[in-house]
Amino acid sequence: MPTPLPVSDIPSLSVVVPCYNEQGVLPEFHQHLCAVMDRVGRPWEVVYVNDGSKDQTLVVMRDLEQQDNRVSSVNLSRNFGKEIALTAGLDHARGTQGVIVIDADLQDPPEVIETLVAEWSDDVDMVYARRRAREGESIPKRFTAWMFYRVMAKLGNRVVIPPDTGDFRLLSRRALDSLLQMRERHRFMKGLFAWIGYPSKAVFYDRAPRAAGVTSFNYWSLWNFALEGITSFSVLPLQLGTYLGFVISLLAVLYGGWIVLNTLLFGSHVPGYPSLMSVILFLGGVQLMTLGLIGEYIGRIFNETKNRPLYFVESYHVAGVPQAGVKPE
Structure with a gap:
């Protein structure tokens, strides 16, 4: 695990952003995120996770570190997949009160974070963003997504996965600590978020098209993703x-x-x-x-x-200070 920061430098909120080939959108995303988090008004950090990108994503991350001392980065030793990259970011999140999970492609608008924080309270451990509209997606993609969530609702074996909900959410520190106790290799994060339980609340939003780049998900990978979810949470x-x-x-x-x-x-x-x-x-x-x-x-x-480790970290940077060779617990 990462070396602890001085108490005065520990943020209350961490924003975890898994990245794969996001060089074209990352600077714009960071600008949006900074504007939103500054309005939230709590000490915060952002943890960018480079999941073996083939473009200049890591270089962009390093530039952001130089410009903003609230930027941390986790560079994985290779591409492990989004679910593992997200886990790596959550492992390295320092937020004492909670953590926010969001993608970098701006399909999930960072501005929704203000609503997530506003709906968060001592009685709610998780506030998840539920999609009301999915702009920029084809009819077959929307239909298969609709079918997937309905099938999972029938197969969930007492685990209720909210429909039309991705990884975009806010978790309390208690919920995050519970989530990190589960170290299975085949990780279906939407199911794990639901499995831990705790009081939750939905916030509706309209999903936008990708701001730049091309999605790494095709129908074959989406099929495998659905198969992962079904076999992980139902017999x-x-x-x-x-x-x-x-x-x-x-x-x-x-x-x-x-x-x-x-x-x-x-x-x-x-x-x-x-x-x-x-x-x-x-x-x-x-x-x-x-x-x-x-x-x-x-x-x-x-x-x-x-029983292999979930991932290996090639380098870990906090406020410009590298820590190489850090391994997960």
Whole structure:
């Protein structure tokens, strides 16, 4: 963990911003963030996490450090993915009262932070930003996002994930400390935010298009992201495999009984090749699908048993002071 700052320099709020190839938007984002946080009126820091960017994101971070002593940066040793990068930022957040999570692409307007802080109180540990509109996104993207949140609501196994809600939120220090106790490798942060419980409150906002750059998420990565969420918080897919096998077995028994009865009543005749192949291919497909589903869960168990660190930090800067080789707990 990072070296503690002097008590007088410890911020009350930390803003954690995971970054991957954000050189084009980071300076503008920082300007917006500074204006907003200055209006909030509490001591604060921003923790930028460079998740193995291939562009000049790290250089931009270093420039921001020189210009603003409230900027900290965590440079990961390689690209670990957004969920791990976000975890690294939360690990290094010093805020004594709370932490704010936001992306750098300006789709989540920093101005909403004022509303998050205003709705935050001693009785509310988490204030999350819920999307009212999603400008700049295609109809298929909006539809699949809508479907994902509704499916997760059905599969959540007593964990209620708020619909149309991303990572943009404010957490109290108590909620953050609880969240950081969970160190699983396959991290679905939206689910983890919901899993810890604590009183929460929603704030509605309109999501804007990206200010610059291109999103790193495509439909394949979004599918894998959805699969991660479903397998992390529900075993219902395995149960569905069991139910499907039971139903197919029941139908097979009924079909077999019909064949026997038909033979006794009307005599034997040559079975049809197309119907036989259809049944074989159908049952084979169901078996392979079920085995693949079991494999998804076994693969996650395998990765968890390795007990590897979540990430490695190549360098960590606070107010221009580097600390290289810092590792997570």
